[in-house]
Amino acid sequence: MRSFARLITIAAVSASGVAWGAPAPGPGYVAEVVHLDGAIFSGLAEDGDGLLMTNLGDGRLYRWSASAGFAAFGPPLSHGVDVIGDPTGPYDVARYDGGYLVAEGWTPVDHDALPYDHAVLAVDDDRIERVISSDFWNPFRFTAVDGDIYVIDAARNSLEKLTPAGERTSLFTFARIRQQEGALKRLSPTEFSGKQTYESDAVPTGIVAHGARIYVSLFAGFPFLAGAGKIVSIPRSGEALAARVEREGLNAPVDVGFDADGGMLVLEHGTYDQSVGFEPGSGRLISIDGGGSPRLVLGGLTRPVSLAVLDRDRIVVCGLDGTVVFVTKSMAPQQSGEKEAQ
Amino acid sequence: MPPSARSSLTGRVKIAWISEAVAALVVALAATGSCLAASGDPIRGNPLIEIAPGPFVFGNDAGNDNERPRQTVVGPAFAMNQTEISNEQYQRFIDDTGHRSAFYGGHPFLGLGNRPVVGVSWTDAEAFCDHYGLRLPSEREYERAARGVDGAPFPWGAAPLDPMRVNGGAETCCGSDDHDGYAMTAPVDSFAEGASREGILNLVGNVWEWTRDLYARYDGAADPQNDGKYRVLRGGAWNSDPSHLSTTYRLAYDPDFRFAANGGFRCVRSPD
Numbered sequence: 319m320r321s322f323a324r325l326i327t328i329a330a331v332s333a334s335g336v337a338w339g340a341p342a343p344g345p346g347y348v349a350e351v352v353h354l355d356g357a358i359f360s361g362l363a364e365d366g367d368g369l370l371m372t373n374l375g376d377g378r379l380y381r382w383s384a385s386a387g388f389a390a391f392g393p394p395l396s397h398g399v400d401v402i403g404d405p406t407g408p409y410d411v412a413r414y415d416g417g418y419l420v421a422e423g424w425t426p427v428d429h430d431a432l433p434y435d436h437a438v439l440a441v442d443d444d445r446i447e448r449v450i451s452s453d454f455w456n457p458f459r460f461t462a463v464d465g466d467i468y469v470i471d472a473a474r475n476s477l478e479k480l481t482p483a484g485e486r487t488s489l490f491t492f493a494r495i496r497q498q499e500g501a502l503k504r505l506s507p508t509e510f511s512g513k514q515t516y517e518s519d520a521v522p523t524g525i526v527a528h529g530a531r532i533y534v535s536l537f538a539g540f541p542f543l544a545g546a547g548k549i550v551s552i553p554r555s556g557e558a559l560a561a562r563v564e565r566e567g568l569n570a571p572v573d574v575g576f577d578a579d580g581g582m583l584v585l586e587h588g589t590y591d592q593s594v595g596f597e598p599g600s601g602r603l604i605s606i607d608g609g610g611s612p613r614l615v616l617g618g619l620t621r622p623v624s625l626a627v628l629d630r631d632r633i634v635v636c637g638l639d640g641t642v643v644f645v646t647k648s649m650a651p652q653q654s655g656e657k658e659a660q
Numbered sequence: 661m662p663p664s665a666r667s668s669l670t671g672r673v674k675i676a677w678i679s680e681a682v683a684a685l686v687v688a689l690a691a692t693g694s695c696l697a698a699s700g701d702p703i704r705g706n707p708l709i710e711i712a713p714g715p716f717v718f719g720n721d722a723g724n725d726n727e728r729p730r731q732t733v734v735g736p737a738f739a740m741n742q743t744e745i746s747n748e749q750y751q752r753f754i755d756d757t758g759h760r761s762a763f764y765g766g767h768p769f770l771g772l773g774n775r776p777v778v779g780v781s782w783t784d785a786e787a788f789c790d791h792y793g794l795r796l797p798s799e800r801e802y803e804r805a806a807r808g809v810d811g812a813p814f815p816w817g818a819a820p821l822d823p824m825r826v827n828g829g830a831e832t833c834c835g836s837d838d839h840d841g842y843a844m845t846a847p848v849d850s851f852a853e854g855a856s857r858e859g860i861l862n863l864v865g866n867v868w869e870w871t872r873d874l875y876a877r878y879d880g881a882a883d884p885q886n887d888g889k890y891r892v893l894r895g896g897a898w899n900s901d902p903s904h905l906s907t908t909y910r911l912a913y914d915p916d917f918r919f920a921a922n923g924g925f926r927c928v929r930s931p932d
Contacts, residue, residue: 399767399768401768401769403764403766403767403768403770427768427769428768504914505913505914505917506890506911506912506913506914507875507885507886507889507890507912508726508875508910508911508912509911509912509913592914592916592917592918592919593781593916593917593918595763595919
């Protein structure tokens with residue numbers, strides 16, 4: 319099997335040129351959009367009545383509330399573009415142990431290395447309290463549960479377990495994703511014979527703990543074929559010899575969650591066109607109940623990256639285009655509203 | 661963030677090229693182009709190097725099926741850019757025309773002004789050349805420039821691949837390495853020791869280069885699945901293994917594909 323193409327693309331999720339999309343709620347939902355100009359949102363978490371998020375555009379942590387809008391806080395964190403041109407910086411944030419837990423990406427290409435790079439950090443409102451561990455390549459998302467921190471490393475393509483004291487254990491490395499036979503031949507007949515099979519990186523992009531398992535969204539690397547992504551799960555305890563495939567046929571999934579009824583929510587980055595890249599408006603949030611057909615919760619998204627379930631009826635999604643979209647269940651006819659950044 | 665390509669087959673290569681008289685006429689017409697620099701080179705900083713008319717070896721019986729047959733053909737004079745088109749040169753084109761940016765134009769390494777522009781579709785490349793009254797090279801023009809008249813394996817002759825002559829990749833496909841001094845693209849005027857006899861640089865390595873030809877078999881046999889869909893790139897790139905750092909390897913790709921970090925181009929003044 320071959321694993322790479324003669325012509326290569328190296329910036330899969332670059333934020334350059336991202337335009338503000340026009341989110342459209344699915345049947346039975348209403349959506350409200352807030353937007354922060356220039357922001358490149360990455361991580362997202364519930365925070366009381368508001369939200370926490372990370373902004374790769376300025377390396378800051380942000381709070382958002384309905385009354386106060388967006389407000390930066392915490393220590394300025396290293397940010398910029400990495401060696402392959404993708405934005406790096408504070409990838410994820412959540413409340414933790416009286417302060418905040420932050421996943422910081424690898425060193426920006428034009429910066430000197432810092433001890434805070436490719437690390438999981440404990441921070442407070444003013445400073446970095448400590449480096450819990452920098453023994454990562456590219457910690458992209460985490461979830462904290464029962465005192466442990468489960469981290470997905472988007473360069474190792476692995477799931478790591480981190481204790482509060484900083485001890486890291488590698489739990490699982492995700493196998494490369496086999497591409498559909500012949501699918502790549504459309505791109506190049508000299509490089510991709512219809513008789514050969516190819517694999518792409520299985521990049522972990524989203525993580526959530528649910529019951530006794532950890533669920534991870536896997537984003538299939540170049541050429542980002544539609545339907546190549548999947549959701550897998552691994553038990554929190556015991557040795558995982560294989561990941562259980564929960565759902566296949568997804569379009570570049572970037573996050574996974576569960577609603578109050580236990581239904582799986584998947585945030586898809588969108589479909590990829592060889593001329594335009596990830597097609598504006600092709601991202602969507604879908605609900606998957608058992609083996610049934612996905613149900614659209616929110617469509618028309620451009621470069622979405624994270625989701626959070628706030629309560630029984632509200633889900634929030636943020637994106638590289640600086641938008642945050644609140645989706646609420648409603649029996650009323652569909653509608654959507656927009657609100658300028660505050 | 662984690663990591664993280666159409667038209668009827670009318671351009672099948674002719675066995676005999678057009679006459680020198682036609683070539684001279686085209687050169688004269690090109691000289692009236694609105695974008696000519698004072699030196700007569702339309703693209704500032706990237707001179708056109710004259711290639712003499714005459715017979716030359718084209719194709720390779722020792723290569724892949726699609727490189728065969730090796731034959732002697734006759735071509736007219738043409739002129740080819742000495743270097744691949746740089747980001748700086750591409751930016752001037754964008755400034756002049758409002759054309760879309762190269763996908764990697766803002767990349768910290770790939771987007772440097774003196775590096776070859778990458779992240780351009782075949783249509784982008786064609787538009788650039790057309791703006792300057794030029795064209796993308798044909799596969800025959802590429803091979804004549806890169807192999808001389810005797811079908812040499814490399815622009816510099818028969819000596820084996822050498823990191824002093826080529827910006828290539830690792831021994832096995834398709835990873836980069838810096839044994840030649842560059843992990844990714846090198847400045848367009850680098851690797852002087854790898855220049856062709858006429859002084860054209862980086863015809864092998866650095867970036868794959870779009871040609872204007874539609875992909876088709878040289879023997880004229882029909883290939884319904886592929887005919888008319890793909891354009892050909894030549895020369896290998898910074899991440900190519902030795903088997904692809906070749907003057908005869910043919911890389912067919914979807915012409916709409918614009919996300920290649922190792923795909924660029926140069927232009928020719930061509931009579932064909």
